[in-house]
Amino acid sequence: MRIEFHQATRKFPGQIVFKNLNLKIEEGSKWAILGGNGSGKSTFLKTAYGALSLSEGEVSHHLKGQKISLQDAALKISYAAPYLELIEELSLQEFLNRYKDFRPFRSGVNAEFILEQTLLKEARKKKIRNLSSGMKQRLRLGLALFSAAELIILDEPTSNLDADGVQWYRNLLASELADRSLLIGTNYNEDEAFICDQSLRITDYQ
Numbered sequence: 001m002r003i004e005f006h007q008a009t010r011k012f013p014g015q016i017v018f019k020n021l022n023l024k025i026e027e028g029s030k031w032a033i034l035g036g037n038g039s040g041k042s043t044f045l046k047t048a049y050g051a052l053s054l055s056e057g058e059v060s061h062h063l064k065g066q067k068i069s070l071q072d073a074a075l076k077i078s079y080a081a082p083y084l085e086l087i088e089e090l091s092l093q094e095f096l097n098r099y100k101d102f103r104p105f106r107s108g109v110n111a112e113f114i115l116e117q118t119l120l121k122e123a124r125k126k127k128i129r130n131l132s133s134g135m136k137q138r139l140r141l142g143l144a145l146f147s148a149a150e151l152i153i154l155d156e157p158t159s160n161l162d163a164d165g166v167q168w169y170r171n172l173l174a175s176e177l178a179d180r181s182l183l184i185g186t187n188y189n190e191d192e193a194f195i196c197d198q199s200l201r202i203t204d205y206q
Contacts, residue, residue: 001027001073001181002024002063003048003060003061005021006057007021007058008020008021008023008054008059010047010052011055016206017206025048028179028180029181029182030181030182030196031183031196031200032192032193033185034193034199034201035201035203036187041155045081049073049151049153050074051079077153078145078149078151079153080140082140082156082160086136090127091128092120092124092128092131093111093125096114103143103148104147104148106148113146114143119138120139134161134162142172145173152181152183153182153184154184156185156189156192157186157192169191170194174195177195
């Protein structure tokens, strides 16, 4: 998926997050969105997939050379962030069984495969609320990478992961991203953005 920002500005009362941003994220490209805490990188990522609207300017989405609506684009974008809420009252197995009805998995992927790849097979009967923060983060990342999406957006993906979890994340991203587009929001963390070859510093547009 290709995303284009045209004279894009996002601001809140008393704060300009970014302004006059012109950016083309080409299909299959891998971008690190850089910034410290509170810099606005999460806000930028949310405008990329439509969770937040721009204050001024335009963001457009293109698939196979054709411009598509934001509604259609949302079905082709997967997003993972440590603050993304899960359905805490469901067991892990129940959650995955329901999730696939709203967000299709990649070809050949099912709930059992995701449990295995996220190292959560033994926790399948646990309620989401009883999972550790690291287990929840592995679940979020697995859902993002194994979804049938053309654009993957990860915000601070190694949050709540220990050293083994960080290595698991690196292996997962390297093996499952394929030729899909990628945006990673990171606080200058090389472990998070190791695969990216282009970068955008949000503070350059404030």
